[in-house]
Amino acid sequence: MSVLVQQQAVECNFAENDSWIILSAIEQSIKRKIEAVGTPLKDWDIRINYGIKTGFNEAFVITTDKRNEILANCQTEDERTRTAELIRPILRGRDIKRYAYNWAGLYLIATFPSRHYDIEMYPAVKQYLLTFGIEKLEQTGKTYIVNGEKIKARKKTNNKWFEIQDSISYWEDFSKPKIVWGNLNLTPNYALVENNSFINAPSSMIVPASKYLLAILNSKIADFYIKLLGVTRNGGYFEYKPMFIEQLPIPQLKIENKELAQIERLIDNNNYTEIEYIVYNLYGLTQDEINYINSL
Template sequence: GIFDSATVDTNILISEKAQNAHQLRAVTLSADGLENMSDYVRQNVIDIDYKLDETWAILSQIEQSIKQKIEAVGTPLKEWNIKINRGILTGLNEAFIITKEKRDELVEKDPKSDEIIRPILRGRDISKNSYEWAGLYIIATFPSRHYDIDDFPAVRDYLLTFDKRKLEQSGQKDIDGIKGNNARKKTNNRWFEVQDSIAYWDDFLKRKIVFSRISGTEPKFSLDTENHFTNDTGYIISGEHLDYLLDMLVSDIIWFAFKTYYMGGGIDKEFKVNNLLNLPVPLPSTDAIKLTDEEMKFIAENIE
């Protein structure tokens, strides 16, 4: 945002042909440094060491120290005995996500409908250490379950109230010549099934951590023991040491570390879940992260 007339972020890279020293000198330029930029750079430049297979960020000395101490005792989540899975992508939420009133109506018509209708949390429903269920359900016709929709006539007839051509996973565009009147993304799945296979469907029925990938200013992780499913803005973590892991994920130290060092790019306040797998968190059997009072104060002042 240095140039008022520019519509994209500006990055100028100057390089020379030389042996790679795996070091950078960098500065984060703020608005108050624009007037005397050369002086600002001289006073605020920092040296960064990095490895070729790691992301790098412009960090102050205290931020580098915090990062090193966390990584010294932390184990990346991808090495934990856990699984992180995305919620359910339906391809047409208005058909597959229903209210409690509609769920009750379908079950009254055919009690068997209850077998494939499950309560669902959206990412927006999940907060730090809590969630607020909005009374919504998903028609959980997962391709991996190989359902016959004729076994659920009330659900079948309800889905058919939507244009079946839009439910078809054919990828057809502009049905009836109407721009934007599209079928769902092309897959090998059937018209009444959700878009993804969801082979891990039984993990939703386990004790698990649910979280929103659109984090805002707080770590939106919560424990779910009520068998909620999630949509594609909500993710789940299943596996070992969930209570301990939840405490870590919502702690100031780990949340600061994730936001500062590992979160990665995305839309505003959204993080990439693959980057979460790289987050180093101490295992229950390892030493705790030991930071100085100055470092803890710095985290407290920069946590948001």
């Protein structure tokens, strides 16, 4: 065995039934510490779900101007109120940044099949959706509805023509504070959304949300661990799927924990650099391990 191999060799233990990865000595040490002090997110009292699939974004995701036009076409104040409640803000993955988001002024016509909406109660919305006719079908190759009838199956469901694709059971979670993130990113970009905005798939969300979870997810050490679970694509992009996020071990702090209050205060003051070192301390990293994570 060469001197180089003897100097650089690292002993790895591979459990028989577990997936495995070859890591350096310092990477193994960091990984062990993360797993020793944290509880996987999937074992927390939270829900992780994908955003909305409309099956037809061109019709169901609209601009602010189009929303205003639909509301202006309502014939009564009651119809206008019902319609305004149906049309809700939506965020795309590209709108979500680290600790923040930039809403692009887009709205979702939220006709969930599970809500059993009567389109006749929303005549201005019906009038708008009926503008997507057979002429556009020929131009785009997509499937559209004419006069309330299916030309052909717009999506692989039995939904009514005016309903979006997703028939989800967790639609109420979108009205709650949630941690959201885009699917494909170079670095972790998680944000807290406290209003009733929807997010589009394949973006994902965590409910209930907390500033503590937000800080951990946005940390460099969390990203180090999550990226051990998947493959980075060309250009350094990583697909932040729920199946990876839910495996992240996170320390469960009691409500009176001083670090918990400190993290919340630092987020409110936009002091994200100091949060990193608090998180390092929670996982018990040495200075050499901190330097290694910071060098990635």
